[in-house]
Amino acid sequence: MSTASTVDSTVEGESDGGSALSDALVVTWRNLKRIPRIPELAIFAILQSVMFVLLFAFVFGGAIPLPGGGSYREFLMPGIFAQTLAFAAATTAIGMVDDMARGLIDRFRSLPMSRSAFLTGRTVSDVVYNLGILIVLMLSGLAVGWRVHEGVARFLAGVGLALLFAYAMSWVGVWLGLLVPTVEVGQQVAFTAIFPLTFLSNAFVPLQTLPGWLQPVADWNPVSAITAAMRELWGNPNPFATNSFPSEHPIILTLIWTALFIAVFAPLGVRRYRATSR
Amino acid sequence: MSSAARSSAPAIVAEGLSKIYKSRSGEVRALDGLDLEVEEGTVLALLGPNGAGKTTTVRILATLLRPDAGRATVLGLDVVTDAQRLRRRIGLSGQYAAVDENLTGRENLWMFGRLYQIASPTARARADELLDQFDLSEAGDRPAKTYSGGMRRRLDLASALIGHPRLLFLDEPTTGLDPRSRIGMWDVIRGLVRQGTTLLLTTQYLEEADALANTIAVVDAGKIIARGTADELKSTVGGERVEVVVHDPAQLGAALRVVSDCCLAEAAVDEHTRRLTAPAAGGATQLVNVIRALDEAGIAIDDVGLRRPTLDDVFLSLTGHAAEQPDAIAATPVAAGRTA
Numbered sequence: 001m002s003t004a005s006t007v008d009s010t011v012e013g014e015s016d017g018g019s020a021l022s023d024a025l026v027v028t029w030r031n032l033k034r035i036p037r038i039p040e041l042a043i044f045a046i047l048q049s050v051m052f053v054l055l056f057a058f059v060f061g062g063a064i065p066l067p068g069g070g071s072y073r074e075f076l077m078p079g080i081f082a083q084t085l086a087f088a089a090a091t092t093a094i095g096m097v098d099d100m101a102r103g104l105i106d107r108f109r110s111l112p113m114s115r116s117a118f119l120t121g122r123t124v125s126d127v128v129y130n131l132g133i134l135i136v137l138m139l140s141g142l143a144v145g146w147r148v149h150e151g152v153a154r155f156l157a158g159v160g161l162a163l164l165f166a167y168a169m170s171w172v173g174v175w176l177g178l179l180v181p182t183v184e185v186g187q188q189v190a191f192t193a194i195f196p197l198t199f200l201s202n203a204f205v206p207l208q209t210l211p212g213w214l215q216p217v218a219d220w221n222p223v224s225a226i227t228a229a230m231r232e233l234w235g236n237p238n239p240f241a242t243n244s245f246p247s248e249h250p251i252i253l254t255l256i257w258t259a260l261f262i263a264v265f266a267p268l269g270v271r272r273y274r275a276t277s278r
Numbered sequence: 279m280s281s282a283a284r285s286s287a288p289a290i291v292a293e294g295l296s297k298i299y300k301s302r303s304g305e306v307r308a309l310d311g312l313d314l315e316v317e318e319g320t321v322l323a324l325l326g327p328n329g330a331g332k333t334t335t336v337r338i339l340a341t342l343l344r345p346d347a348g349r350a351t352v353l354g355l356d357v358v359t360d361a362q363r364l365r366r367r368i369g370l371s372g373q374y375a376a377v378d379e380n381l382t383g384r385e386n387l388w389m390f391g392r393l394y395q396i397a398s399p400t401a402r403a404r405a406d407e408l409l410d411q412f413d414l415s416e417a418g419d420r421p422a423k424t425y426s427g428g429m430r431r432r433l434d435l436a437s438a439l440i441g442h443p444r445l446l447f448l449d450e451p452t453t454g455l456d457p458r459s460r461i462g463m464w465d466v467i468r469g470l471v472r473q474g475t476t477l478l479l480t481t482q483y484l485e486e487a488d489a490l491a492n493t494i495a496v497v498d499a500g501k502i503i504a505r506g507t508a509d510e511l512k513s514t515v516g517g518e519r520v521e522v523v524v525h526d527p528a529q530l531g532a533a534l535r536v537v538s539d540c541c542l543a544e545a546a547v548d549e550h551t552r553r554l555t556a557p558a559a560g561g562a563t564q565l566v567n568v569i570r571a572l573d574e575a576g577i578a579i580d581d582v583g584l585r586r587p588t589l590d591d592v593f594l595s596l597t598g599h600a601a602e603q604p605d606a607i608a609a610t611p612v613a614a615g616r617t618a
Binding site for chain 2: 109
């Protein structure tokens with residue numbers, strides 16, 4: 001045990017709080033390691049995304065005319081991106097519940113690490129995962145005729161906004177994951193909450209086709225905001241329903257929504273994580 | 279306790295710990311004013327059935343849970359107000375082998391080392407050292423999901439040791455292991471104790487407490503109800519007992535009279551298993567007497583024998599109710615509550 005004394009002095013010599021950044025990176029590394037170790041998860045996530053693109057492009061593509069014209073497929077793709085990224089909440093929630101069920105959360109909580117790093121690491125690694133899925137979706141989109149018309153800078157701005165949205169949704173997932181008892185319940189809750197969120201939006205149909213009373217709801221929906229923001233940034237068809245704030249400022253609204261989600265759900269998640277006693 | 283002779287404070291002091299779990303079906307008082315003291319460099323076993331409060335005690339002392347009342351210091355640090363400093367000095371290994379099964383053994387240890395705030399190269403070296411010590415070197419680069427139950431437990435224990443903790447909590451370290459892995463685990467734990475680690479372990483098995491601990495504290499209904507060495511506890515129950523399983527339930531009454539007369543004490547009856555138990559002060563001679571008397575009375579028996587006191591006997595004697603032994607009687611429903 002010759003190394004014992006050196007390790008001890010290192011441990012004793014450092015300050016008491018864990019390092020939030022390096023701890024979060026370690027947790028991110030750990031979560032990302034999982035992807036190549038269970039390749040089936042990523043493969044099916046990719047297949048599912050490609051399937052969605054093909055189904056919507058070919059099944060609804062002919063049936064839904066856009067007010068003001070334009071290609072439905074170009075209209076559709078940002079909607080599909082938004083839907084997939086909204087499900088980041090489910091991915092994160094399931095990851096959280098899984099760690100809880102395996103008792104891993106207890107181990108992490110017993111370590112002298114930063115209290116928020118476990119959650120930050122989870123949300124950051126899920127963003128990286130979602131970026132991978134987004135790239136696959138974009139390639140499928142290109143294959144069915146989706147294009148970006150406004151240059152590289154605005155394209156990257158759209159991608160950045162999309163990932164920010166995914167990051168915010170992941171924090172919702174953190175909180176949700178700490179709330180539900182099992183992976184199965186987590187799945188049910190996440191899907192029940194997110195499906196209406198993505199369909200009561202402009203993701204797949206122009207808002208004009210919705211009943212009048214539903215339009216304001218869909219208009220302010222964060223999924224509509226991010227979808228419209230991407231369309232605007234990339235020059236994809238973006239038919240307006242009204243002259244409402246959301247239709248005119250989708251980028252700002254997306255920023256407001258993501259800031260709000262993170263401001264509300266990150267502290268809720270951290271508090272719940274500290275107090276969790278399972 | 280000869281605490282006067284010791285210069286250092288006890289490693290663990292808990293006073294009046296209480297914890298109530300609220301659920302839909304009502305409140306469960308998991309801890310009900312538990313007091314505990316563990317000297318530095320010793321091994322204390324918390325012995326008790328499922329739901330007695332063993333795990334809750336460990337979780338509070340390891341900073342995972344706040345007590346509703348009472349206070350505790352571990353290594354001189356308060357478990358609530360000094361939790362983060364304390365976490366650097368303790369290791370916890372639970373009953374659910376909490377390692378990441380998608381990571382290899384080596385990656386698990388490195389990760390936990392980093393999160394103990396150990397520098398990366400040092401963590402890597404320490405991981406190698408622990409893999410070696412726990413006989414996991416060959417499996418070190420395989421994902422932990424390919425490990426056997428015993429290997430996972432060893433990896434879990436190694437993870438708890440990554441930061442050279444002065445005090446180690448082991449929550450039911452061998453529950454669910456096959457007998458061979460259990461003995462292997464005992465050897466590993468004994469090795470740690472030889473190196474001077476203070477150890478608090480929980481177990482449902484008197485045998486395990488006997489094999490590993492200097493002192494045993496018996497927990498029931500959220501309190502310590504007895505404390506002493508294994509021999510002291512067994513002596514509270516008395517010595518060996520004779521046990522008879524009667525073949526015909528109708529003869530149980532007659533058998534009870536014969537055995538009680540023979541042993542000069544009222545035998546305990548379990549009608550369900552047709553089992554009679556009575557103290558056998560005379561050891562083997564008494565056993566022969568019981569068999570002869572039963573034979574003369576024409577009572578057919580399925581089984582007869584002498585046995586040493588078990589956890590059940592200690593419990594029966596201390597609490598008046600039997601301990602649950604999940605793997606002793608298959609028909610007994612196991613209360614597998616994680617809040618135990």
